[in-house]
Amino acid sequence: MINLKLLQKDFDGVSAKLTRKGVSSELLSTLKEKFEVLKTAKAEFERYQAARNAMSKEFGVYKREGKDINELKARIEENNLKVDAALEVQREAQVALETLAMTVPNMPDDTVPDGADENDNIEIKKVLMPKEFSFTPKEHWELAEENGWIDFERGVKLATSRFSVSFGMGARLERALINFMLDFNRGRGFEEVSVPALVNRQSLEGTGQLPKFEEDLYKMDGLDLFLIPTAEVPVTNLYSDEILTAGELPKKMTAYTSCFRKEAGAAGRDTRGMIRQHQFHKVELVAMTTPEKSEEVFDEMVNCASDLLTALELPHRLVNLCTGDLGFGAAHTTDLEVWLPGQDQYREISSISNTRDFQARRAKIRYKDGKKNTFVNTLNGSSLAVGRTLVAIMENNQNEDGSIDIPEVLKPYLGM
């Protein structure tokens, strides 16, 4: 949630930032107006309420002293009508404001480049150079089927399109990757947590998936529960509505979960293979920090994910997402893109974002800093998307005969 007080105080500043994210300044001035309407309505209500409280107190005194209460009672009743009316006005103003405010994305940092889509992202650096192949490298679905690692048809049979099944070494590699990633992250100071795959509406509002992106989520029939699109949702919301102590920060966590996405609007994109599935495995990093420390922790997270790829000997690059590609809640995001020789391009394998206090404000995650309470900064990032990592291993480690070399770091996990 954006800071409405800041919007009120520095409308032009906030407006300038949000215009870069495509938010119209008309919407923002409506928001500002609604905020002021609410404040006025609240003040009005509180005046009548204060009068009621005072008169009720007086009532008690009258009763005790045996005075006649009829006149006072009439005054109270008259005032009560105003209280009720004012409360109704205030409620409406509240709902109107919240409905609108929840749909406004986070303000991008000044370091975020302007741009329309992923083509305008700025490359930060490359890590490990792609190797030259003496043959034409194949795409992963070909390799996966040749090796019997992934069965796309049977996934469709069991569920629907964009579901797949891993067999044998494919399945074992997934498991090895998950364990390797969790251990690696733990070595970098991230505490492992295991969380529910179903969450309620409130949690999704806290991290920003709702109310705007409900069509991307799988919802349980007849229940207000959704399958998580990322572990970011349950892990970030672990501390919603809580006040942490400064000493507990930074809180660094890592979790493995399956993730579920409808991929609405992705029809026709990556329909082959396992780049874009409805269900996929992901190991996630989530951190909560003081505002002062959040960039430091952000760098730790980026390095963690990048070093993970390096450990797996996978060439990749870091890109700074432009305004058009930036997510709803992010103030800035660095994507890690892994080289896929079969596709002859870099593809996203991790996305690391600092949401600053945007999610904390929605989910009410605060910490006590001496006397006052402050919203924490929340950060999240994948380390890594397991399926895509498997894809990258297949494509980068393929031999001319179609066999695939196992990365050294995974061998202990496979009993090799």
Add this chain to the structure above:
RNA sequence: GGAGAAUUGGGUGAGCGGCUGAAACCACAUCCCUGCUAAGGAUGCGUACGGGUAACUGUACCGAGAGUUCGAAUCUCUCAUUCUCCA
């Protein structure tokens, strides 16, 4: 599935119509005393929003929502969660 009980501030827990935003204890913070792997004393200490330079002050919040009442943490109803007992 049925019957009961519970849900209070960071924690434990009292309160069961106005004197309660809430006792007490613990934790925490500051100060004093003391001098050694610790104890004692004093004071402060919920959250959110608003007004005020500030001291301070208004409103709301005692699981959630609705109701009764001049007035509700306290009474009633609905829901959620937890616990105990019974099938």
